[in-house]
Ligand SMILES: Cc1cc2nc3c(=O)[nH]c(=O)nc-3n(C[C@H](O)[C@H](O)[C@H](O)COP(=O)(O)OP(=O)(O)OC[C@H]3O[C@@H](n4cnc5c(N)ncnc54)[C@H](O)[C@@H]3O)c2cc1C
């Protein structure tokens with residue numbers, strides 16, 4: 001048995017380039033220095049190691065062959081080190097871990113993202129828009145703290161041109177902001193999807209996930225067709241460290257993407 | 273057709289010879305010894321290291337050694353450690369990373385030699401606990417290579433229970449007092465007018481071949497009957513019981529019970545129960561960098577779900593209250609373990625009861641939860657568990 005198969009030993013990946021997306025968030029593109037990891041699916045995550053600092057779970061924002069694109073928001077020691085990683089430097093990567101998004105082949109698609117939550121949803125949008133003709137309505141609703149915190153505004157405009165209805169709202173507007181102000185759930189009524197035939201994908205802060213899923217159920221989207229991506233502490237990614245438990249689920253294996261009919265009863269218990 | 277192996281009877285000389293034969297095969301033999309006022313698992317080199325004549329008297333929050341007149345070696349129930357200290361050690365290096373002058377990094381897996389243990393005197397509950405950890409650490413999608421190596425190389429000599437302790441409830445958890453599968457050899461200690469001896473049954477070929485190397489005589493009916501009778505009697509002398517309900521369902525249905533507040537008001541969230549529990553497996557990752565800054569090591573060490581840091585997220589811990597942390601522990605042991613690993617996470621060894629500084633008793637809590645669910649009795653006013 002190789003250590004690779006076990007998911008415990010990182011493989012070296014070179015930082016090809018980095019790009020600031022917001023004041024605290026960077027996109028980083030990685031390429032294997034040697035042997036590549038198996039291919040990641042949308043919604044799966046990697047454990048990414050910054051030399052000497054530690055490793056953290058990060059979802060893949062794009063997969064092009066063996067190239068991985070990550071989006072890192074600096075909130076602490078490891079994410080700070082990765083956000084500032086220099087092109088040419090080496091990081092360690094383990095994975096692919098977890099259960100990703102189940103993207104249907106047709107029907108209406110509704111994507112709701114809060115803040116950095118857009119990162120794991122990018123590959124879903126790209127996959128759906130790559131076969132746009134197969135789908136009905138495609139809506140992407142994005143919420144951010146302020147206009148400066150919106151990830152890749154250029155790319156979201158491209159999505160619009162490729163046939164998605166993209167709606168954006170911010171909590172705190174700034175000078176020159178002419179878009180919506182308020183929480184992302186406000187945009188739901190303008191998504192123009194048919195509730196019964198919609199697959200919904202939701203990622204963001206947990207309060208936002210709860211509110212969005214509740215509103216969607218209220219609008220008759222079946223709970224099992226709402227997928228949410230949850231965040232818990234993760235050290236191993238392999239089901240051994242015990243940190244990512246949400247009741248019966250080890251989220252590094254059974255998640256991070258969980259259908260809402262499964263997640264709702266668990267999240268309704270305080271501090272489960 | 274299932275293979276049946278040999279049964280034999282050995283005496284104290286034979287047991288000593290067994291330890292030496294295991295050592296002669298290059299194994300580190302770990303068994304019960306008396307140390308610092310407790311039965312401690314440590315390396316044994318001969319029969320003289322075993323705790324002949326020592327038993328234990330314990331209760332919730334209390335443990336002390338008690339001399340026994342019969343001179344038994346295996347008449348003490350679970351001590352402060354378990355076999356996980358050897359199979360899933362407290363701290364273990366997983367890999368190291370070295371950075372070159374050009375910034376490239378090489379990751380190297382830990383590749384040291386694996387110890388080859390022989391465990392002597394494994395209780396049936398602990399035998400089950402090893403099987404439970406096997407499922408967690410090497411039975412899933414990502415088998416842990418270091419655990420698996422140690423486990424595959426370990427030789428197990430079980431000792432059936434003839435003297436359950438006041439906090440034992442293996443019968444409720446269906447894990448004892450007779451040894452289940454998984455042993456190479458199983459001993460049953462018999463002390464009567466015919467002398468002090470051990471019925472030995474082999475469970476594997478290697479067990480059988482070892483048994484052939486020590487002085488023994490064929491198993492006689494009297495010894496076999498006496499062994500079976502004392503194990504059967506042990507089953508009727510359990511110090512504790514679990515409520516006779518489906519515990520997985522009970523845990524699922526009582527997540528918001530008032531009883532959790534009651535136990536949380538007593539629990540110190542010290543995590544002792546998780547450290548002594550033979551199935552608790554949780555760990556954290558620790559990175560150590562040397563002075564040059566170019567060599568780092570990844571260590572994995574035990575961590576307890578009672579630590580506030582256990583659910584650290586940038587926005588704060590998920591389980592901030594002691595209530596939610598005790599509930600996580602108990603519901604994992606008795607309930608969600610089934611969902612995750614297909615069995616109970618509790619084997620009824622009683623350690624968590626003994627080593628809790630305030631004497632919290634998982635069986636008493638389960639009885640109280642069952643009463644609250646089934647009878648609507650509020651916490652606090654609940655009578656003591658039977
Ligand atoms: C499945 C999943 C996908 C994620 N995807 C992204 C993403 O694409 N982009 C992004 O910016 N963020 C993502 N996150 C969140 C990101 O992992 C945390 O922001 C990050 O772990 C914070 O670590 P830190 O050391 O920078 O922060 P600190 O808060 O300083 O953390 C200190 C230490 O706590 C531990 N720690 C903190 N949070 C976690 C955690 N979630 N899991 C394990 N250990 C933790 C680490 O050991 C860390 O070194 C994701 C989280 C999960 C669970």
Ligand code: SF4
Nearest residue numbers: 549618619621622624
């Ligand atoms: S929960 Fe308590 S009784 Fe059950 S296996 Fe763990 S330590 Fe033993």
Ligand code: SF4
Nearest residue numbers: 552553554577601604
């Ligand atoms: S009870 Fe707590 S420490 Fe033990 S395995 Fe479960 S989560 Fe880990």
Ligand code: FES
Nearest residue numbers: 237241242244252
């Ligand atoms: S991250 Fe370690 S068990 Fe899930």
